[in-house]
Ligand SMILES: *[C@@H]1O[C@H](CO)[C@@H](O)[C@H](O)[C@H]1NC(C)=O
């Protein structure tokens with residue numbers, strides 16, 4: 001998928017959040033066709049690694065990534081959990097654009113720009129659940145709470161994944177990023193501490209091969225004395241960003257990381273690192289043993305793999321925060 005690139009002429013770097021869409025094995029770029037993909041075919045192939053690494057224009061390095069060493073093609077597809085929406089379903093979603101006169105920096109890295117935000121630059125692990133649609137949204141919203149209101153807060157993927165229901169799609173079997181952002185507006189999302197991600201132990205536990213069923217929505221904080229409704233953090237709005245690199249960069253610069261999705265080919269499972277300077281930096285949630293310490297880069301401005309088509313985000317709301325800050329003030333006053 002990263003083949004046939006022109007050499008990158010811009011060195012600017014953006015921190016975006018990532019999630020993955022459909023895998024299309026028959027369109028893979030590997031010169032040697034894969035064995036007929038069956039549910040049992042392994043996703044990692046020596047022939048793909050060899051083909052990419054010996055190609056001088058591939059622009060990136062491939063390895064047999066330990067993260068996917070035992071994954072079949074079907075298992076890999078399963079964790080790419082973005083469902084495609086019919087096009088008319090998006091017609092009522094507002095589309096953001098930015099004026100061309102807005103001056104953007106040549107180089108930009110969200111991790112240094114917002115280094116006071118502990119959630120930015122974190123790499124998580126979605127485990128064996130097709131929940132990337134939920135991770136991308138929740139991570140982006142958490143970052144935006146810090147960028148806009150100066151608070152570190154880890155929000156709960158589990159709340160969104162298990163409680164959004166049909167509106168968001170199908171839980172661990174994939175969902176719709178834009179409806180995740182609508183859930184933040186309508187329902188809010190509690191903290192990670194209140195409702196932790198169910199699959200913290202990875203695949204060492206029984207029942208998670210080849211995948212894990214979506215857990216039930218509990219609406220109950222795991223921390224004693226925490227009240228579910230009081231832990232909710234809301235969004236103000238849910239919007240798309242125009243698929244022009246200037247608009248996407250402006251949105252990240254002004255408001256923080258966004259959620260993107262794109263089409264994944266099987267060579268992506270082998271991604272190790274970029275060998276040329278290019279493009280935008282994206283955080284994945286396949287842990288740090290995949291890719292470049294959990295990150296990857298993708299060429300900007302050419303709609304590589306459809307990445308600039310599906311960019312969504314929303315702004316954080318002060319709803320519920322006011323009361324929390326008021327409560328903190330009271331505590332401070334009481335202990336003073
Ligand atoms: C992959 O499977 C082999 C054999 O079943 C096992 O020994 C190995 O630990 C597994 N590797 C991972 C990363 O799970």
Ligand SMILES: *[C@@H]1O[C@H](CO)[C@@H](O)[C@H](O)[C@H]1NC(C)=O
Pocket residue numbers: 116117118146150151152
């Ligand atoms: C967030 O947490 C980090 C690490 O604990 C800390 O250095 C930083 O000051 C915190 N930022 C805010 C805005 O509280």
